[in-house]
Structures are given as structure tokens and as C-alpha cells.
Amino acid sequence: MSAEAEAAGSGFNIHPMDQFVVKPLFGHGDILWYTPTNVTLWMGITVLAIIALLVLGTRGRAVVPSRSQSIAESIYVFVHKMLEDIAGKEGLKYFPYIFTLFIFILVANILGLIPGAFTTTSHIAVTAVMAMAVFTTVTLIGFYKNGIGFLGLFWISSAPLVLRPILALIEIISYFVRPVSHSIRLAGNMMAGHAVIKVFAGFAGALGVFSVFPIVAIMAVYGLEMLVVCIQAYVFAILTCVYLNDALHPGGH
Amino acid sequence: MAVEGDLVQMGALIGAGLACTGMGGAAVGVGHVVGNYLSGALRNPAAAAGQTATMFIGIAFAEALGIFSFLVALLLMYAQ
Numbered sequence: 478m479s480a481e482a483e484a485a486g487s488g489f490n491i492h493p494m495d496q497f498v499v500k501p502l503f504g505h506g507d508i509l510w511y512t513p514t515n516v517t518l519w520m521g522i523t524v525l526a527i528i529a530l531l532v533l534g535t536r537g538r539a540v541v542p543s544r545s546q547s548i549a550e551s552i553y554v555f556v557h558k559m560l561e562d563i564a565g566k567e568g569l570k571y572f573p574y575i576f577t578l579f580i581f582i583l584v585a586n587i588l589g590l591i592p593g594a595f596t597t598t599s600h601i602a603v604t605a606v607m608a609m610a611v612f613t614t615v616t617l618i619g620f621y622k623n624g625i626g627f628l629g630l631f632w633i634s635s636a637p638l639v640l641r642p643i644l645a646l647i648e649i650i651s652y653f654v655r656p657v658s659h660s661i662r663l664a665g666n667m668m669a670g671h672a673v674i675k676v677f678a679g680f681a682g683a684l685g686v687f688s689v690f691p692i693v694a695i696m697a698v699y700g701l702e703m704l705v706v707c708i709q710a711y712v713f714a715i716l717t718c719v720y721l722n723d724a725l726h727p728g729g730h
Numbered sequence: 731m732a733v734e735g736d737l738v739q740m741g742a743l744i745g746a747g748l749a750c751t752g753m754g755g756a757a758v759g760v761g762h763v764v765g766n767y768l769s770g771a772l773r774n775p776a777a778a779a780g781q782t783a784t785m786f787i788g789i790a791f792a793e794a795l796g797i798f799s800f801l802v803a804l805l806l807m808y809a810q
Binding site: 494559562563658661662665669708711712716 | 783786787789790791793794797798800801808
């Protein structure tokens with residue numbers, strides 16, 4: 478608060494990270510595990526938006542779909558095809574999980590672009606839970622489907638024998654880095670993009686008449702962000718498919 | 731003590747700035763992936779559609795390392 482007052486005095490007021498602060502919805506008390514915060518609010522809005530799109534959108538079951546039904550169906554078919562292309566027919570059993578991840582991240586990201594909204598996926602705590610869930614699920618599926626043969630993922634039989642222990646070490650490290658990169662990629666992209674918009678907004682406040690330049694820049698960055706939020710949801714889902722494929726067919730690469 | 735704290739702060743901020751040079755590496759990597767995809771796709775447009783997913787996976791892996799450097803910068807600035 479003191480830093481804010483100080484910067485306001487100097488007329489140059491940029492706090493790009495303030496938008497990511499988790500605040501309680503009511504009052505200013507401590508945040509405990511049951512406290513409703515702005516994260517809770519926007520996650521709830523995300524879930525309601527998804528339900529509205531999927532349930533209300535497809536309620537008509539029209540042969541010639543309406544706009545919302547068409548969106549819901551396109552997303553469904555898109556994820557279905559992506560999963561089938563990457564993980565094969567056996568992967569389709571896990572379609573609900575991948576679809577849930579994809580649409581939650583997509584809608585949370587898009588809602589986060591509304592000015593004044595809170596981007597839940599910009600918090601590593603949120604994305605790390607999803608990435609750890611994917612990591613645990615995929616590892617359990619791998620051991621359940623292949624037994625001890627799942628370890629063949631780390632022992633690359635097509636490589637020369639001398640190299641295999643070194644490759645196994647590298648593969649094991651890269652396997653355990655997966656949840657880290659998986660979660661930080663999404664959170665980092667969201668955080669960085671929104672911070673950039675906020676920095677330009679700060680310039681717009683400080684430049685007076687010339688603020689038209691930062692405003693044009695904000696529009697350009699906003700367009701780029703629209704692309705990035707969709708690509709990041711896609712990347713999260715597609716990497717989950719790739720990991721799932723590794724678990725289902727460990728010798729397949 | 732105050733001087734020492736300022737020195738630590740200065741070192742952390744310089745380090746955060748240096749960490750951001752890692753993003754340049756990620757930019758080179760992403761550009762390399764997309765450029766090679768495009769040159770391949772223009773040679774054989776029929777095969778291009780099937781490889782879009784692979785391109786995005788490649789971009790994601792290259793970009794993750796740039797995001798790591800961003801994370802290091804954030805940690806240096808805020809996690810003191």
C-alpha cells in the first residue's frame with residue numbers, strides 16, 4: 478500500500494503484478510482454506526460458463542446447429558480427434574479427463590482476458606495441481622497397463638548398450654521435470670501476457686496526449702493474447718495426450 | 731546492515747535482468763521450430779496438416795525453457 482501511494486505521487490503508476498493478488502471476497506481478513514476469494518469466484522464463473530456452453534448450447538440438438546451448439550460440438554470433435562491422433566484408440570477411454578482439462582483451461586484463460594477479471598490459471602498453485610494430477614494419473618496408468626514394463630520408457634532398447642544408462646538418467650530427469658514445465662508453462666504465459674498489457678496500460682496513464690500509442694499497442698497485445706490463451710490450453714491438452722501415449726505404449730517411440 | 735541489504739537487492743535485480751536473456755534463447759528456438767516447419771510445409775504442403783500438432787509440441791518444449799528463465803527472474807525479484 479505504501480509503495481502504491483509513493484508511485485501515485487510520482488505520476489507514473491505501474492503495478493503489473495497487482496492484478497494477481499488473491500483477495501478475500503468479503504472484508505479484509507486472513508485467507509484460510511475455506512475463505513471465498515476472487516480465485517473461488519472466477520473458478521465458479523468458469524465452471525458456470527462451461528455448463529452454460531455445453532448443456533444449454535446442445536440442449537436443442539438441432540440438425541442445423543445454432544452458434545453455441547456449433548461451438549460446443551467443434552470443441553468436442555477437436556479434442557476427440559487430437560486424442561485419437563496422438564494416443565490412438567486406447568486413449569479414447571480417457572477422453573473425459575482430457576476434455577475437462579482442455580475446456581477448463583480454455584474458458585478460464587479466455588475469461589481472464591476480460592478487463593478487471595482475475596486469471597485463475599495465472600497462479601502456479603492452480604496449474605501445479607492440474608499438472609501433478611496429470612503426472613500421477615499417467616504414471617499410475619502406465620504401471621497399471623504395462624506393469625514393470627513401463628520402466629522400458631527409460632531404457633531405450635534401440636540405443637547402443639553403452640549409451641543406455643546415460644540416456645536412462647536423462648529420460649528419468651526429463652520425466653520428473655514434466656509436471657514442473659507443464660504447470661509453469663501455462664502459469665508463466667498467462668502471468669507474462671497480462672503483466673505486459675498492464676505495463677502498457679501504465680504507460681497510457683502517464684503519457685497524456687501520446688497515450689494513443691500505448692492504447693494501440695494494448696490492442697495489438699490483446700489480440701496476441703487471445704491467440705496465446707487458446708494455444709496454451711491446446712498445448713496443455715496435447716502434452717497430456719503425449720504423456721498418456723507414453724503410458725499406454727511405452728516402447729512405441 | 732542497510733548497505734549490505736541494498737547490495738543483495740542490487741545483485742538480485744541485476745541477476746533478474748540477466749536471467750531475462752534466456753528468453754532470447756527461447757525466441758531463437760521457437761523461431762527455428764516454426765521456420766523449419768514452414769520450409770518443410772512449403773515443400774510438401776500435403777503433409778503439412780498432419781504435422782501441426784508436432785510443431786506445437788516442439789514450440790511448447792522450446793518455450794518452456796524461456797519460461798524457466800522468466801521464473802528465475804521472478805524468484806530473484808520477489809522471493810527474497
